[in-house]
Amino acid sequence: MSTVILGGGIIGLSTAYYLAQQKEASTTSQSQSYSLYIVESSPALFESASGYAGGFLALDWFVPAVASLGALSYRLHRELAEKHDGPRRWGYGGSHVYSLSVEDVGVSGPGRKARGEDWLLQGTSRAGLVGTNSEADRNSHVSHSQHADRVNVNADGTPAVFTPQPGGTLETIAGPEECAQVEPRELCEFLLDECKKMGVEVYLSTKATRVLTDDTGAFSGLKLQSTDEDRPAEWDVECKNVVLAAGVWTPRVFKTLFPHSNWQIPVEPLAGHSITVRSPRYNTPFVDPSKRRIGGGDENWLCYSIYCPPGQHWPYAPEAYARLARNGETELWLGGLNHSDLPVPELAVDVKKMIDPECIKDLRKTTVQLAGLAKEGDDLNQDDLETIREALCFRPVSSTGKPLLGQLPEKYLGGVRVGGGGIWVASGHGPWGITLSLGTGLVMSEMLLGKKTSADVGLLRVA
Template identity: 30%
Template sequence: MASTVIVGGGIIGIATAYYLSEHQPGSSIHLVDSSATLFASASGFAGGFLARDWFHEDLASLGPLSFDEHEKLAKQFDGREKWLYAKSVTVNYELPRRRPKGSTGQDWLREGGSRADVIEERGEVKDRNSPPWLRRIKGDALSLLDNGEGTAVLDPLKLCQFLLERCRAAGVRIHNPAVVLNVGADCHDELSYVHIGDTYHSVYTSMDDFSPEIYARPNGHIWLGGVNASLRLPPLATSAKPMDAPLEKLKNLAKQIIRTDGDELEVLRTGLCFRPVSERGTPYVTRIEDVDLRQGYRTRKGSDGGVYVATGHGPWGISLSLGTAKVMAEMMQGRELSADISKLGYWP
């Protein structure tokens, strides 16, 4: 069997290696990452929010597949304990002030809005759906986005570490720090930069200048993020360091909206996440045709060769990771695809 080389050891890369290893010898799979420490950016520091159907219509098949794969993996390997997987009631929280105009569809990230704005139908929040740790004030409002059937949370770092452990046990070869010398950026350099942009609860809200996201995990930790910035992608993921001003903004927000009963909030980890976003707003999950490789490159036909790309998932990299990885493995191995990804191809 031909060897498979995966360039990039984030959650989609490591999950693809995992799914490949279920159908081919692990020793034929090589995972290459340029950083000395794996999962040093979004795959290790993201909030880990999962949704079944909060996506553009082009992702209508991949979204539910990935959500179901997350649940299936958690049931199979005790994900509740190992990577803090849990279904999550999701609400939108509005402070008693003028609510900033939200953005919808696939433009919300570039426009700095909340991804909760893509949900048009909202319900009344019952007692069990109100986060007990949320500090309520007079005049605020909660609306229900999901009752816990279509949204969930997990710790992406712990999930990545679990997948890495499974890959190593299967014999997958991990190369880091290492670089693949003969793979360059695409002709338009589009893919080499990012564009910035027992009941558990996820909360979305909008402030004057940013849209925070707050997720409660089963171990009692609360993840808080949502301050965007326009930053150039560093050469290595380990070079991404949090900035003081956004961190202070998040800490101040935490003090305002998280009820502590007089206790001090403890900051356990901080991180900076880069989210690759394509110009069209949806990811690329596809095989690149030889003609688009330029420079006269030719690959073997069918499952014996090829160059495949999975990138541009924006804020949905964790949520779509397992579905993307499963489909990528199926595509590489010439098997029937579990989701319709016909709208996620590359057309230069």
């Protein structure tokens, strides 16, 4: 009997990857007839958060209910990178993390020092406790590396990709043992390729329109329909389990499949614009020989992250990641301009049409202030940055601020009985979808197979 995963983003892919691995390792006759499908309504994958997010990874920046999952996922990211040359294939690298602190007298009162990671304290992060991390008390900068001659640095030793801010100070809040970065789209492409090698079937331009039941009224499969108007088609697929992992589209998928349910999946969209650029001051990956090597090669590439508070140059809290792409190509991603009122489009490929030029213009101005070529005096920084891409992401945020993982009780299914299978959900990861992806995938695969989970996710299950 089959499992169908609805949603081809990083959560759905991670679930399929670990489920296929465990099924491939099994030698039972049942596994030989087992099928695994990923169903994606869009004609292309990774057109929202999974393809355009910042790619920041954290070991322990989470509330207690998420801490175990976060630690597992961080370990899996490192292990995957070591096994499959993640630094060159999807830009995996340990990340030095800064908070930009500025005097913010006009906004927050006399003498207050606004910190860049303040936004993380609002229920989704333990960033205020990162002083316990390995780098936080050292205030070490890139010039401490034996290879500092390979990179451009500011006079204070901070990486020159970030322009010194008047009245601002970069404070170290975490290091590359506790934080890392990836290029999300390239990680997703790797997972997709591996899934296909293990026999996972991927259906694009396809949506599930209703559940099927057997003669006893128990759930037995899904009716699928093409979303391509030029190639209309409908067909049935038998399956034992369905995983709802469609990001912000998850509540919509659930309502379509279970129209008689009085329950709603408590996930809302948080949209965010971003911009990715190249900088002349970040053209070689940072190298830190004092840290453990990742990937087994000679390189030990290091990325840099910066969190900024609202201030005179921007009214929101921008975050910027000097990260790597394939084969050590360097780029700077900047986001933080978020919107909670944008409507979710029908398909993920429609997100591009919703990019607001004024928001991109605003982000560009912020990027130049943070990373443009500094001029003497009070002149504005010079915009010498090359645009790589402009994007809009929709992140799924749950009502509790924590992911929803696990099987849905029958009482929520509007009269549908599941028999020997189940309807499962993996959504609501908010801004932590990339960092929690691999841990979520492993835990969901273990739940589906009836195994003990590798992380304690008891407080993340749907009650």
